[in-house]
Amino acid sequence: MDWGMKNRMAQLIQSDGRCCFLPIDHGYFQGPTRKLEKPGETIKPLLPYCDALFVTRGVLRSSIDPNNAKPIILRVSGGTSMVGKDLANEGLTTSMEEAIRLNVAAVGISIFVGTDYEHESLLNLSKLVDEGEKYGIPVMAVTAVGKELEKRDARYLALASRIAAELGARVVKTYWCENFEKVTNGCPVPVVMAGGPRVDTELEVFEFVHDGIQKGAIGVNLGRNIWQNDYPVAMAKALRAIVHENATPKQAQEIYDGVKSRKQ
Ligand code: 5RP
Numbered sequence: 001m002d003w004g005m006k007n008r009m010a011q012l013i014q015s016d017g018r019c020c021f022l023p024i025d026h027g028y029f030q031g032p033t034r035k036l037e038k039p040g041e042t043i044k045p046l047l048p049y050c051d052a053l054f055v056t057r058g059v060l061r062s063s064i065d066p067n068n069a070k071p072i073i074l075r076v077s078g079g080t081s082m083v084g085k086d087l088a089n090e091g092l093t094t095s096m097e098e099a100i101r102l103n104v105a106a107v108g109i110s111i112f113v114g115t116d117y118e119h120e121s122l123l124n125l126s127k128l129v130d131e132g133e134k135y136g137i138p139v140m141a142v143t144a145v146g147k148e149l150e151k152r153d154a155r156y157l158a159l160a161s162r163i164a165a166e167l168g169a170r171v172v173k174t175y176w177c178e179n180f181e182k183v184t185n186g187c188p189v190p191v192v193m194a195g196g197p198r199v200d201t202e203l204e205v206f207e208f209v210h211d212g213i214q215k216g217a218i219g220v221n222l223g224r225n226i227w228q229n230d231y232p233v234a235m236a237k238a239l240r241a242i243v244h245e246n247a248t249p250k251q252a253q254e255i256y257d258g259v260k261s262r263k264q
Contacts, residue, residue, distance in 0.1 A: 004136025019219035022050035049236035065088035071105035088112035110144035129168030184216030195222035234259035
């Protein structure tokens, strides 16, 4: 691995081999998502507790202070919306030149395995990897499921994650699922977990993140279950403890309750 690639990977994955990425890219197809209407304000109290931000260039330039930022994973795929025909029909929205200009640590792209646009999205990933490798910029592949949340099972996610790794992604972002070890065991590059839509209790989030880490994930790229929570800092601190300090779900709940009682 060349120095630039190594250095960028080290910015993302901390010295303990783990990472907490904070995604705030949802607006690129969902519009002003609840609690992310003003992304700059949403992230301000959360920055100390994340290792990198996953964000589009528009929100990066308009809402993130370049003097006080975290490593950036730049979302470079899109071109569809919640109200359009097919969320899977994404293209590359942002050039590698732009990624270099923005001094990013990585770029991120969604792939849509099993959809009508599987082929295009996988070729987009491959082209992005070709460009990224040229300049030492790692690619994070997002195994997207669009509106079909039922696709979140080990067989499908293992397939999509492995394909992403085969095409050259340096990191794969996927969903947690039952038998998550099938996903991590079949994927030769680091796997991080997304959260998906908000779940009912904090403990459920702590439990699935803890399970995923035990089964080989190196961290999280978890958004709505943090910043849509009434106590986002409490949530971020508790999840960070699971990822970086091997806290149990019970210990994470205690951290959450402690911070919440101080109303942070
Ligand atoms: C949106 C994304 C998000 O980064 C990803 O889904 C993680 O966020 P959340 O935990 O809210 O699901 O790729 O397309």
